[in-house]
Amino acid sequence: MPSLTLTALEGMPEVVAGDDLARLVREALARSGIRPADGDVLVVAQKVVSKSEGRRVALSSVEPSARARELAAVTRKDPRLIELVLRESVDVLRAKRDVIVVEHRRGWIMANAGIDMSNVDAGGEHALLLPEDPDASCRALRAALADIADFGVIVNDSFGRAWRNGVTGTALGVAGLPGVVDLRGRRDRFGRELRTTEVAIADELAAAASLLMGQADEGRPVIHARGVPYDRRDGNGRELLRPKSMDMFR
Amino acid sequence: MPSLTLTALEGMPEVVAGDDLARLVREALARSGIRPADGDVLVVAQKVVSKSEGRRVALSSVEPSARARELAAVTRKDPRLIELVLRESVDVLRAKRDVIVVEHRRGWIMANAGIDMSNVDAGGEHALLLPEDPDASCRALRAALADIADFGVIVNDSFGRAWRNGVTGTALGVAGLPGVVDLRGRRDRFGRELRTTEVAIADELAAAASLLMGQADEGRPVIHARGVPYDRRDGNGRELLRPKSMDMFR
Numbered sequence: 001m002p003s004l005t006l007t008a009l010e011g012m013p014e015v016v017a018g019d020d021l022a023r024l025v026r027e028a029l030a031r032s033g034i035r036p037a038d039g040d041v042l043v044v045a046q047k048v049v050s051k052s053e054g055r056r057v058a059l060s061s062v063e064p065s066a067r068a069r070e071l072a073a074v075t076r077k078d079p080r081l082i083e084l085v086l087r088e089s090v091d092v093l094r095a096k097r098d099v100i101v102v103e104h105r106r107g108w109i110m111a112n113a114g115i116d117m118s119n120v121d122a123g124g125e126h127a128l129l130l131p132e133d134p135d136a137s138c139r140a141l142r143a144a145l146a147d148i149a150d151f152g153v154i155v156n157d158s159f160g161r162a163w164r165n166g167v168t169g170t171a172l173g174v175a176g177l178p179g180v181v182d183l184r185g186r187r188d189r190f191g192r193e194l195r196t197t198e199v200a201i202a203d204e205l206a207a208a209a210s211l212l213m214g215q216a217d218e219g220r221p222v223i224h225a226r227g228v229p230y231d232r233r234d235g236n237g238r239e240l241l242r243p244k245s246m247d248m249f250r
Numbered sequence: 251m252p253s254l255t256l257t258a259l260e261g262m263p264e265v266v267a268g269d270d271l272a273r274l275v276r277e278a279l280a281r282s283g284i285r286p287a288d289g290d291v292l293v294v295a296q297k298v299v300s301k302s303e304g305r306r307v308a309l310s311s312v313e314p315s316a317r318a319r320e321l322a323a324v325t326r327k328d329p330r331l332i333e334l335v336l337r338e339s340v341d342v343l344r345a346k347r348d349v350i351v352v353e354h355r356r357g358w359i360m361a362n363a364g365i366d367m368s369n370v371d372a373g374g375e376h377a378l379l380l381p382e383d384p385d386a387s388c389r390a391l392r393a394a395l396a397d398i399a400d401f402g403v404i405v406n407d408s409f410g411r412a413w414r415n416g417v418t419g420t421a422l423g424v425a426g427l428p429g430v431v432d433l434r435g436r437r438d439r440f441g442r443e444l445r446t447t448e449v450a451i452a453d454e455l456a457a458a459a460s461l462l463m464g465q466a467d468e469g470r471p472v473i474h475a476r477g478v479p480y481d482r483r484d485g486n487g488r489e490l491l492r493p494k495s496m497d498m499f500r
Contacts (some may be wrong), residue, residue, distance in 0.1 A: 001257055001259075001260050001282055001283075002257070002258045002462050002470065003256060003257040003258065003260060003462070004253060004255070004256045004257075004458070004461060004462055005253060005254070005255045005256075006253060006255075007251055007252075007253040007254075008251060008252045008253065009251075009460070010251050019415055020379045032251055033251075062484075070478065076385075094498045094499075096498070099498070101498070104257065108413075109412070110412035149353075158449070161411065161412075161450075161492075162356075162359070162411075162412040162413075162492075162497075162498075162499040163359035163412075163430075163491070163492050163497060163499070164450060164453065164488065164490050164491065164492055165430050165448055165489060165490055165492050166429075166430040166431075166448040166449050166450030166451075166453065167448065167449055167451060168449075168450050168453050168454050168457065169454060170414075179415075179416075180375075180415050180416040181416075197416055198416040198417065199416050199418075199460075200411075200414060200415060200416030200418050201416075201461060202416050202458065203414065203416065203421060204418050204457040204458065204460055204461045205458075205461060207418065207453065207454040207457035207458060208254070208454065208455075208457060208458030208461065210449075210454055211254060211451060211454045211455060211458065211478060211479065212252050212253070212254055212477075212479060213387065214479070220252065227462075228461060229461065229462060229464070230461075237417060240414050240415050240416065241413070241414065241415065242411075242412075242413050242414055242415050247412075247413060248344045248346070248349070248351070248498045249344075249411070249412040249413070
């Protein structure tokens with residue numbers, strides 16, 4: 001009977017710049033009594049990856065540009081935060097009160113360029129940028145844990161959607177498993193060619209893991225998943241991005 | 251250690267109009283050796299709900315309107331399918347070769363109004379509409395199985411996204427659990443108020459279940475989930491729909 005089990009690793013500590021994330025995950029795996037196997041997937045919250053990679057920025061160090069001040073007035077957000085959003089982005093899709101949706105330098109269409117001010121520190125005077133290259137972060141973690149098992153690794157974050165309320169866990173980076181599975185040529189139960197040809201399995205798994213991570217004070221940033229029923233292939237997060245030429249809703 | 255386990259129910263038969271879906275699920279639960287508990291969630295693929303509710307339409311019975319022929323020429327789709335799409339919709343957002351994105355009568359922004367021609371029959375001359383009221387379908391299934399356990403029920407389908415490749419499992423109907431969890435007022439680990447206030451947990455669970463359902467000939471339309479770590483509340487699928495007045499990307 002096919003089954004999928006997700007488990008939150010126990011006792012992950014608060015992560016700070018320079019921490020060896022692979023070592024922390026290794027210790028948490030041992031602490032959690034999980035016996036890792038090839039094909040298991042680790043889903044890691046963007047926040048701890050960003051923190052370990054030193055992506056924390058003191059807002060006092062940020063000088064807002066004229067454009068940032070203008071957008072800050074529209075959105076009623078901190079001009080220094082908006083300045084960081086603009087630096088991380090290549091395009092602003094929408095800006096209105098409380099909302100700024102951009103194309104991040106790495107291609108994600110998302111609010112605030114993924115920059116977060118919760119769970120960063122007690123003072124609230126720091127912001128946390130996304131990892132510089134989440135695919136590389138996944139590859140590095142995968143390589144560092146290769147002596148334990150041939151893991152797939154996903155770095156996830158919470159994304160809003162154009163037409164639906166609420167955020168869902170979404171894959172930023174992927175290594176050791178497909179981002180998108182292509183079913184072209186496969187047939188349904190009646191032998192008909194499938195209409196739906198691509199499934200974003202890394203996003204589905206990122207969403208599943210997000211259920212256990214929580215958003216607030218749970219402190220469960222690493223989820224172990226077993227039973228993901230797809231062929232292993234070394235994919236990446238870029239597969240999940242629709243090229244601008246195919247974008248109908250910008 | 252918080253964990254979430256999803257299991258595909260064994261031996262669900264091919265479903266046809268008039269089938270008692272609750273009985274089939276009940277038998278599959280027993281066959282699968284699962285001991286259901288209050289708070290478990292059943293995620294059911296839209297296709298089997300639609301089939302049991304008789305939402306199959308013979309294309310030969312459909313007379314395309316002028317508007318349907320026009321859009322069929324643009325999209326290069328069957329004019330009879332487009333006619334059904336238009337009847338199920340209140341607005342056409344985009345139409346181009348191979349793609350038609352509409353607002354379904356029930357508010358979902360989706361391709362083809364969710365109408366499917368795979369896994370419907372061997373001849374391919376039938377289409378399958380979405381259930382008339384997926385929330386009602388969920389409530390009915392939940393009530394019919396209430397003697398076994400206080401289940402949450404989700405009916406899911408695969409949705410495309412505006413800016414990402416691949417489909418993900420998404421909740422159409424919900425009963426016995428929240429569609430969206432509101433975290434407003436909760437605090438992060440440093441006592442700061444959370445910025446992200448709403449999490450679409452029914453969509454996250456719909457996506458997780460979709461991983462096990464597969465898209466092709468797997469025949470696993472019902473997934474049992476245990477360990478969903480949220481308060482039980484009798485939500486619905488409408489919570490997940492962004493009101494048109496808040497839509498920035500139409």
